[in-house]
């Protein structure tokens with residue numbers, strides 16, 4: 097199996113991050129509509145796994161899809177043009193950022209949580225019959241693993257012995273819910289119980305992710321059945337841009353947080369309803385969730401995977417600054433080309 | 444009477460009912476933080492955070508409704524009912540029939556619906572026609588805060604399963620959450636009368652709005668425009684414009700699709716002889732065809748036009764706005780009937 101050196105992995109992570117930051121700027125300017133879920137924090141997963149794919153492998157992604165698409169080599173300008181709603185965008189401006197797809201790359205995203213598993217199982221089935229040695233790969237969140245069709249796929253993929261790799265990106269969250277608080281058992285153990293091969297990796301360590309992905313993919317390609325890679329990583333920019341949970345928990349004295357608090361307090365003291373203990377328990381839980389959101393890794397923090405990789409490359413004597421500059425130039429040029437001919441109504 | 448936003452009106456109706464009726468429980472993804480006031484007041488026993496397992500929690504809610512509870516289930520969007528349809532289609536909706544009327548399933552499904560904020564074709568559907576085609580379900584879609592409160596209140600005293608759809612464009616909270624995200628740079632064409640208004644509260648007149656009763660929002664004699672949700676507001680705007688051109692439009696807000704207020708529609712058609720259906724759902728096999736059938740069955744043959752969503756909603760904002768029923772499309776459809 098081909099492996100990529102740390103510097104190349106870092107470059108891919110940097111591309112994914114720079115792309116997301118560019119998307120954020122466009123979103124803030126009102127040029128991108130809808131729920132914009134950034135994949136900041138997932139770069140090591142995207143780079144570690146997607147660099148291990150070959151032509152002919154099918155990739156099914158989620159609402160948080162751009163890092164994997166960038167690493168897969170989907171052209172950046174059409175992708176940005178799509179997000180900007182242009183008719184020469186990747187999908188003719190019809191799909192938007194949650195439903196990006198490229199037939200040429202055999203990659204498709206869906207905003208239906210859990211749908212990537214059966215879709216990738218289908219890619220795997222087609223690979224088995226049409227492209228020997230190729231695989232289907234699904235990215236899925238930790239929350240998605242509780243979706244009915246996801247659980248059904250755990251069974252189906254074994255029954256049909258599919259060359260399927262599911263990469264569970266465990267960021268701890270499903271919007272405002274701690275995914276673990278509504279999940280029974282451990283996700284890897286769940287898959288193991290169905291007969292899957294399971295590996296776990298730390299999403300802060302891109303080489304670890306790459307190693308694990310490469311081993312699991314090799315098994316899948318040899319027809320040894322489905323595999324799950326469970327990777328933990330931070331959710332740096334909240335559920336989506338403008339996430340009120342993140343906003344309010346980072347600005348506890350802001351007007352939005354105060355308004356929420358006012359509503360909650362007046363309801364909590366209304367007559368009729370739960371007992372005092374129950375009400376107190378609710379308040380404690382809500383405050384706990386906000387505290388978690390507040391403590392979440394931010395950009396450039398010690399636990400930002402990009403920073404971790406940056407330091408690792410530096411330690412190894414790699415040319416971090418050159419890579420950073422090249423990446424920045426690539427993305428800036430893509431954005432400039434993507435904006436060509438678009439009337440910008442900035443104030 | 445109190446001024447409320449559309450979303451607040453539904454929340455308030457649920458809160459009032461939960462205070463009255465201890466059998467009401469609320470469940471759905473993220474409900475503790477989406478409905479923090481309910482969570483704070485009623486606690487985790489009655490406001491249940493659900494995993495992303497719609498088939499399981501909607502199915503469980505239908506079962507709980509058979510066994511004495513009155514669950515309110517929230518879906519993030521009606522589009523996602525696709526993964527849980529069995530609970531409605533084959534279970535909640537069938538129970539009364541299968542038990543020859545002996546057993547009912549008092550379940551309320553609340554789900555945001557509709558487009559107009561650039562979220563793409565998996566997140567902007569209304570699907571009310573598909574849902575209203577199912578015998579045994581009640582499907583209501585309010586267009587004002589007053590109706591939002593009133594229909595929710597009726598639903599929470601109703602014996603069978605009810606789907607209450609909440610147009611995102613009218614619901615400031617959803618629009619902020621899903622569309623604006625705190626940006627000043629993003630604007631939406633929100634009908635003000637639908638987004639905020641006076642609401643009669645428990646005990647006051649009009650606090651409960653009956654199912655199957657349409658509301659005539661504007662009287663007229665040339666063209667009947669039937670609509671619901673955001674479409675009602677677009678139709679009223681179109682009627683204003685058409686009025687200036689000498690075309691008198693009657694605008695009917697259906698409010699409830701199943702049961703459907705056939706009488707009000709037919710009475711209007713007798714008067715006008717022209718029908719324009721403004722429907723934010725798909726054009727084929729849905730409400731617009733249904734209303735044509737309603738007319739024919741009443742032995743009427745009005746001139747007919749429909750302004751609906753004709754294809755998967757495009758993401759690009761301008762194209763989405765063109766694909767949704769809008770004032771220009773309604774005016775040209777109605778004018779064509781006058782020709």
Ligand SMILES: Cc1ncc(C[n+]2csc(CCOP(=O)(O)OP(=O)(O)O)c2C)c(N)n1
Nearest residue numbers: 207208209237238239240269270271519523
């Ligand atoms: C079937 C379905 N249910 C609910 C939603 C709403 N929703 C969008 S993202 C999300 C949370 C997903 O959590 P996870 O799978 O962990 O992915 P993450 O957002 O953390 O990357 C939910 C509930 C949806 N899009 N589809």
Ligand SMILES: [Mg+2]
Nearest residue numbers: 237238239269
């Ligand atoms: Mg998650």
